[in-house]
Amino acid sequence: MVRAEDLLVRRLGPCEFPSPIGKTGSVKHGVGVDDRLLYDDRLSSLGEQVDRDGPLPSFEVAGAHEKIYFDPAKTRAGIVTCGGLCPGLNDVIRGLVMVLHHRYGVRAIEGYRYGYEGLNPAFGHEPMVLTPDLVESIHKDGGTILGSSRGQQPDDVMVKFLKERGVNILFTIGGDGTQRGALDLSTEARKQGMDLAVVGLPKTIDNDVRYVEQSFGFQTAFTRAHYAIETAHNEARASRKGVGLVKLMGRHSGFIAAYATLASNDVNYCLIPEVDVSLEGEGGFVEHLDKRLERRGHAVVVVAEGFGQSYVEAEGTDKSGNKKLGDIGPWMKDLISSKIPDASIKYVDPSYLIRGLPATPHDSVLCFRLAAYAVHAAMAGLTDMLVGKWHGRFLNVPIPAVSRQRQCVDPAGELWFSVLEATGQPRAWGAPQPV
Secondary structure (H helix, E strand, O other): OOHHHHHHEEEOOOHHHOOOOOOOOOOOOOOOOOEEEEOOOOHHHHHOOOOOOOOOOOEEOOOOOOEEOOOOHHHHEEEOOOOOOOOOOOHHHHHHHHHHHHHHHOOEEEEEEHHHHHHHHHOOOOOOOHHHHOOOOOHHHHOOOOOOOOOOOOOOOOOHHHHOOOOOOEEEEEOOHHHHHHHHHHHHHHOOOOOOOOEEEEOOOOOOOOOOOOOOOOHHHHHHHHHHHHHHHHHHOOOEEEEEEEEEEEOOOHHHHHHHHHHHHOOOOEEEOOOOOOOOOOOOOHHHHHHHHHHOOEEEEEEEEEOOOOHHOOOEEOOOOOOOOOOOHHHHHHHHHHHHOOOEEEEEHHHHHHHHHOOOHHHHHHHHHHHHHHHHHHHOOOEEEEEEEEEEEEEEEEHHHHOOOOOOHHHHHHHHHHHHHHHHOOOOOOOOOOO
């Protein structure tokens, strides 16, 4: 159950400096401190909640503030990119620099190299001075000009580093592990009496951050995945009993696989972590695939990387603390080959080809807007939060609320039923029948 207090964003203190954004003509830019958006905006839900004690759960609407916490002339901001690559990282860096420089007049902006390693002097990574001229065209390239790495560094070391450099604001661009690390860093800064605003931008190609309807890079990912599926479909059709097997990203959440499936309309089987499917035996995947090959001559199978881990379970964790995954793609290829020996299987894994691509125009727009709202929040002294989008609005979301649960495809939801309808695969595979 979501409580109203779970969605409150922490502030460093009262805002006393007039914002340099102000008014443009007769149009006032920004939001008030009481501008909030209901967590559940259904009318039926409102009827259920009117008699409850206390306020309804709601998010703070993101935007510029009339007064801000930091004096722009004395503000120093830092940016760090962590975790795996994702389309749009350079777009976000560019957006942060442009808004800080042009809208707020912040001139001291630096980027830290190779993730949180850049905040630990022991690695010797010199910070990069970021200016509008430097970042002007970086959005045309994939990857991140700052470099990236996985894993946390000692919080006391990072806080000391930031304090010595006079940093007031830290933007953390990364996924769930990055934002948990950002929260720990912020807590340490508070212990040391440091006035530091830590604002996150949710970078997850899997689209699995809670309270974020669509993270940047996700649209690029499933758009490019569509091309891989198209290639696999052409290969499958060109062979007798051809199978195009495509492994897509999605450690715990199958959004890329689901959206790419709906975008292509050539997929016959979509296998995701949230839906358990019996692979062998009567009524299982292999039997169903074999019958389809006899009937139609070819098939396209999309499998998310986190599917079927009980078959290929790996041991240990990576540097970010994520459980290592077994490689389901080759295992599925071997399974199909052993059970349907006359099948011609073409295996495609476009994961790393997708991660390092530049963002699509749609994602580029999203990146810049997320960056702008992150700057507005940070300059107003908001901290321990990230910028998300919920019910179509940009919002300030507390990191602790995000960290409690991962966003996943609902096997009983409309998205998954759409996948079942598009593929024609059995509804009994892990999803309840619609009433």
